[in-house]
Amino acid sequence: MLLSDHWQLNPEIDFLNHGSFGACPRIVLQKQRDLIDELERDPIHYLAPERQLEPKLDQVRQTIGQLINAPSSDIAFVRNATDGVNAVLNSVPLEPLDEILITNHGYNACNNAARHVAEKTGAKVTVAEIPFPLKSSSDVITAIEQEITARTRLVLVDHVTSPTGLILPVKEIIALAHKNGSQVLVDGAHAAGMLPLNLATLAPDFYTANHHKWLCCPKASGFLFVKPELQDQIRPTVISHGANQIRSDRSRFRVEFDWTGTYDPTPILAVNAAIDFMGSLYDGGLSELYKTNRQKTLAARKLLCDELQIDVPSSDDMIGSLATIPLNATQLPKTGNPTHATDQLQRILYQEHGFELPIFQFGSASAPFLRISMQAYNELHQIERLAVAVSQITT
Ligand SMILES: Cc1ncc(COP(=O)(O)O)c(C=O)c1O
Structure with a gap:
């Protein structure tokens, strides 16, 4: 075979063109169909967050936590990386003249989200011009150094760039931004399933990625990692019941992201099957x-x-x-x-x-x-x- x-x-x-929307293996699609059948046999019991949904999502959270070396409690689910980027951009406190630093290799949709938030808040978007072709990853650092200022509040940077397919030196970019007093949102849309990820070592403030690209999960699902001290600030792109739910058993961060109105959770719940399958293709x-x-x-x-x-x-x-x-x-x-x-x-x-x-x-x-x-x-x-x-x- x-x-x-x-x-x-x-x-x-x-x-x-696997990079654009991924492609889902037969066995994973079958798993998703089985999950849909299970959901439709008993929709209330399955979808009511405190009955079956949250425990099911928690299992996937464990898997993603292991994949990216981060505590599962710091992980929320989003529909896709665009959703994760928008959630963070709309949540970080910005004042007029604060700066959001993006790059010219950034994904257009996410750079648009940065511009939209800047228009609403009076913040300014600055663009690091990374050359292409380029000699080495130090050209990327130089481009960011040239644009980062004392007013930079957030650096939005891709782990793997969409138009140019480059793995950017995000560890160095995060260290540089932190030295400068700025937070960093890593758009890792392509990174999960393409590269080993270790968020404990990278230490980003925010990291979002897709499951449906290189992990070959059903469309549409992704994760958003937020470091614990910032979780109270970060709200999903859709505000729902979690906003005023009193829960002592889990953070508002998780409660809000776990329910953003009725949705199909099966792309997220098929993540374990996809990772098992992709991990079984080679002995290593x-x-x-x-x-x-x-x-x-x-x-x-x-x-x-x-x-x-x-x-x-x-x-x-x-x-x-x-x-x-x-x-x-x-x-x-x-x-x-x-x-x-x-x-x-x-x-x-x-x-x-x-x-x-x-x-x-x-x-x-x-x-x-x-x-x-x-x-x-x-x-x-x-x-x-x-x-x-x-x-x-x-x-
Ligand atoms: C770097 C990057 N960010 C975000 C996205 C958007 O992914 P999605 O449409 O799944 O949100 C892509 C898609 O190719 C991408 O390459």
Whole structure:
């Protein structure tokens, strides 16, 4: 049996975009269906938080706590990383002229959330301009050092960047921000399931991540870690019963996030099944999965760069399971307009060659960028075929 047989992805498409929304294995989807059946047999008993839901969520909290090396009591569940980022941004106290520091590699939705909160509070958004291509992770630190000021209250930084697929030096960024008196919100949307995580060592103030990307859980679920002394401040994006519930058995932080109105908890409750399954793919468990995906990604990046005669755009140590390659302007389909050329390349790759991967513009570059994802179901021969197709279209 091929590893790809565990997924129900369309065999006519080479799916190289695990990074956007993930892809859920058959066995995990079946587990979720079973959970839905169980819920629908007795909806009140299942969903009433103090009857079955909270104890069930607590079991998953234990699993996530072990995965990220954090106390389970510091973990709340969110629908996705965008939700986690919004919860924190809307909760941290900000005054006019306070600064929220974001980066130009940040996820657009989350950077928009920072701008929205700044508009409401009178705070200012500052942007650290990280170059790409770049030489090493010290270029990231330099970019942040240039923008951090005494007014910076919150640094919002990605653990793994969405457009450029870079693992950022978050430990150093957190230390730098703390030295400067600022809190740090790490957007780890891609990190859970791609890298080993140790929040005790990283020591962020806030860390959010998706379960549905690299852990291959059903959509939509994620976690939000908040360090204990800040938990009273942080409220979910939806205020519900927990706001005025008197509970002596658990924190308001957990009570509020555990119930944000009626929702489907099965994507969260399938987390244990997903982690068990992904950990069973290789003898060495999740660490071997991370290592194998990374090796495949590095090999794929090198193959594409060699074939398309492009310099590798970052050092290997910044790569996990995503890699972005800036195409040369000379490799554009000849439309005369960069936006049209980007859209056209994406369309031709999908419709005529059967590839699903993002082709996009980034920053002020005139040529598009291409991002690949390498999950357990991906093989290097897909990249060999991609390199040939891109060369054919662009020359
Ligand atoms: C860095 C980063 N943050 C946030 C998100 C948003 O994820 P979601 O739509 O699941 O909230 C993404 C999605 O790709 C991402 O790459």
